[in-house]
Amino acid sequence: MVKIPMFDSHAHVASGQFDLDRPAVIERARVAGVDGWLEVASTAAGSRRAVELAEQLEGTLATVGVHPEEINAMQEEDWQLLDELAGSEKVVAIGEVGLDFHREGTYEKQIEYVKKFVDLAIKHNKPIIWHIRSSQQLDANELLLDYLRHCPLPGRLRGIAHTFSGTVEQAQRYVELGMYLGISGVVTFKNAGVLLDVVKAIDLEYLLIETDSPYLAPDPYRGQRNEPAYVRFVAQKVAQLKEVTIKEVEKVTYCNWQKLIVSQKV
Ligand SMILES: [Zn+2]
Numbered sequence: 001m002v003k004i005p006m007f008d009s010h011a012h013v014a015s016g017q018f019d020l021d022r023p024a025v026i027e028r029a030r031v032a033g034v035d036g037w038l039e040v041a042s043t044a045a046g047s048r049r050a051v052e053l054a055e056q057l058e059g060t061l062a063t064v065g066v067h068p069e070e071i072n073a074m075q076e077e078d079w080q081l082l083d084e085l086a087g088s089e090k091v092v093a094i095g096e097v098g099l100d101f102h103r104e105g106t107y108e109k110q111i112e113y114v115k116k117f118v119d120l121a122i123k124h125n126k127p128i129i130w131h132i133r134s135s136q137q138l139d140a141n142e143l144l145l146d147y148l149r150h151c152p153l154p155g156r157l158r159g160i161a162h163t164f165s166g167t168v169e170q171a172q173r174y175v176e177l178g179m180y181l182g183i184s185g186v187v188t189f190k191n192a193g194v195l196l197d198v199v200k201a202i203d204l205e206y207l208l209i210e211t212d213s214p215y216l217a218p219d220p221y222r223g224q225r226n227e228p229a230y231v232r233f234v235a236q237k238v239a240q241l242k243e244v245t246i247k248e249v250e251k252v253t254y255c256n257w258q259k260l261i262v263s264q265k266v
Contacts, residue, residue, distance in 0.1 A: 008231040011213040015213075047064035086123075101138045102135055152177065159179050165186070172202070199241045200241050210234070238253075
């Protein structure tokens, strides 16, 4: 029987939080059957680290990009570095980029940078890993959906709404735009709320599983440092909500991931 691997579609193993025991974390992922993960960058310097880590690990891939809360620290020359790194063989996506309205200010600049990162993604023909976080007053999903509806990504260039946290209706609109929804450990929390409805309502064919390590550890590790091995708890919860086996979730989400990546190469 062919063994179906699991793939964590969003992790930050290059984070300083893993400096003391990174090899052990990587080994635990392997033992747990996690074939690899997408090593997601949040800064320009972090993009270089993400590529370097992915180059050392078979099955692990990388992104380049700058998190919306980090764009103020960006220098003009960082664009050149991102552009160069985006051409690396291990880089399969641009991210995590997007909108984070949790803190005051910088909204206009964030929107301006969304456009710049879309240009970078188009230039390199890579999907985008979107970080989307709303504030009480401002719904970041609405803003991004509106932007994508008016400026759809060309061809098969798609992306992932990572750690999706919108409504069922917004989830459907992302899917209509050709996006995948990244389901994180939040789905295992007691207060997962509407995310449970989203997972039930959206076809498994449009879902991906992720950890966002070292953040958002799923139950039973909530509050502790997260790691790629724990992606199985997300798979388990998705399986329970979809009333299918964990194997089925692993298989379909792995294929979804392959489809997203391979579609860029043809
Ligand atoms: Zn992340």
